[in-house]
Amino acid sequence: MAREPLSVVVTTYNSAATLDACLASVRWADEIVVLDSGSTDATVAIATHYGARVSTQPFAGYSAQKQAAIDLASHDWVLLLDSDEALPDGAADTLGQVLDAPEHAGYQVWRREWIFWQWQSPRSRLNHYVRLFDRRRARMSAHQVHEEVQAEGSIGVLDLVLDHYGERDIAGRVDKANRYSSLQLADLTERRSTGLRLRMLTNSIAAFFRYYVLRGHYRSGWAGFIAARIHAFYAFLKYAKLYEATRVIRRGERLPGQRDS
Incomplete structure (x- = not known):
C-alpha cells in the first residue's frame, strides 16, 4: 500500500x-x-x-x-x-x-x-x-x-x-500578551463573568506556579523566571480587560475619549 x-x-x-x-x-x-x-x-x-x-x-x-x-x-x-x-x-x-x-x-x-x-x-x-x-x-x-x-x-x-522560535525578546512576548488578552475577550465573554475581581487576584498567581514550578521552567534560569512572570501578567490582563468591558456594558460607562455612536 x-x-x-x-x-x-x-x-x-x-x-x-x-x-x-x-x-x-x-x-x-x-x-x-x-x-x-x-x-x-x-x-x-x-x-x-x-x-x-x-x-x-x-x-x-x-x-x-x-x-x-x-x-x-x-x-x-x-x-x-x-x-x-x-x-x-x-x-x-x-x-x-x-x-x-x-x-x-x-x-x-x-x-x-x-x-x-x-x-x-x-x-x-x-x-x-x-x-x-x-x-x-x-x-x-x-x-x-x-x-x-x-x-x-x-x-x-x-x-x-x-x-x-516564537518571540525572540521580552518586548515581543509582552506585546503578544497584550494582543492575545484583547483577542481572547470574545471567548471569555461567552463564559460566566462572575468573580472577576477574585480571578484578577488569584489567576496570575496560579499561572505563575503552573508555568514556573509544575512545568519546570525554573530550570531555565532567569529566562524561565521572566517568561513565567509575563505568562502570569497575561493571565491577569485578560481578566482585567474583561472586568473593564463588563463595567462599560453594565453601567453604561465610557472609556476615555469614547463618543456616542
Missing part, C-alpha cells in the same frame, strides 16, 4: 526571519502550501524558493486563517506548522512511517520553546499539539486565540520534537 501523500500548510505574515528554517525542514513534503496575509518583507520570495504554492488573503483571525490554508491543501493528510516552527532532522522518516498506515485521525507532536536567549531546559516539560491529521476528520477550533486542531477520532503521539 502506498504512503499517504502529505501537504505541509503554513500561514505567514512578515515571517522572513524564521520561514527559511521552517520550510527547509519540510522541503521533502509532497506539497507545501503557504497562505500569506500580505507580507511586505521577503516572506513570499522565501516560500517561492522552496516551491511552495502561495496564496494570499487578508488576515481573518488565527483559527479562520489556518482553516482557510488547510482547505487549500491538495492532499488529505496535513502537517500544520507555524512559520516560526521547524522540524528536526529525521522527521521525514518518522512521518513517512506513520503515513504508511495511519492508525489515528490525528497525531500530536512535542514542541520545545526558545525563551529569549536560550532553549528551554531539557528537564522542563514540553507542550504538545495535534499537527499531523486527516483533514477529512479534523477542523480548527473556533477560539480567537490558542486555536487548536479538533479531530474526530483517536489521537496518537509522535516521537517528534519541533522547535518553536
Whole structure:
C-alpha cells in the first residue's frame, strides 16, 4: 500500500526571519502550501524558493486563517506548522512511517520553546499539539486565540520534537500578551463573568506556579523566571480587560475619549 501523500500548510505574515528554517525542514513534503496575509518583507520570495504554492488573503483571525490554508491543501493528510516552527532532522522518516498506515485521525507532536536567549531546559516539560491529521476528520477550533486542531477520532503521539522560535525578546512576548488578552475577550465573554475581581487576584498567581514550578521552567534560569512572570501578567490582563468591558456594558460607562455612536 502506498504512503499517504502529505501537504505541509503554513500561514505567514512578515515571517522572513524564521520561514527559511521552517520550510527547509519540510522541503521533502509532497506539497507545501503557504497562505500569506500580505507580507511586505521577503516572506513570499522565501516560500517561492522552496516551491511552495502561495496564496494570499487578508488576515481573518488565527483559527479562520489556518482553516482557510488547510482547505487549500491538495492532499488529505496535513502537517500544520507555524512559520516560526521547524522540524528536526529525521522527521521525514518518522512521518513517512506513520503515513504508511495511519492508525489515528490525528497525531500530536512535542514542541520545545526558545525563551529569549536560550532553549528551554531539557528537564522542563514540553507542550504538545495535534499537527499531523486527516483533514477529512479534523477542523480548527473556533477560539480567537490558542486555536487548536479538533479531530474526530483517536489521537496518537509522535516521537517528534519541533522547535518553536516564537518571540525572540521580552518586548515581543509582552506585546503578544497584550494582543492575545484583547483577542481572547470574545471567548471569555461567552463564559460566566462572575468573580472577576477574585480571578484578577488569584489567576496570575496560579499561572505563575503552573508555568514556573509544575512545568519546570525554573530550570531555565532567569529566562524561565521572566517568561513565567509575563505568562502570569497575561493571565491577569485578560481578566482585567474583561472586568473593564463588563463595567462599560453594565453601567453604561465610557472609556476615555469614547463618543456616542
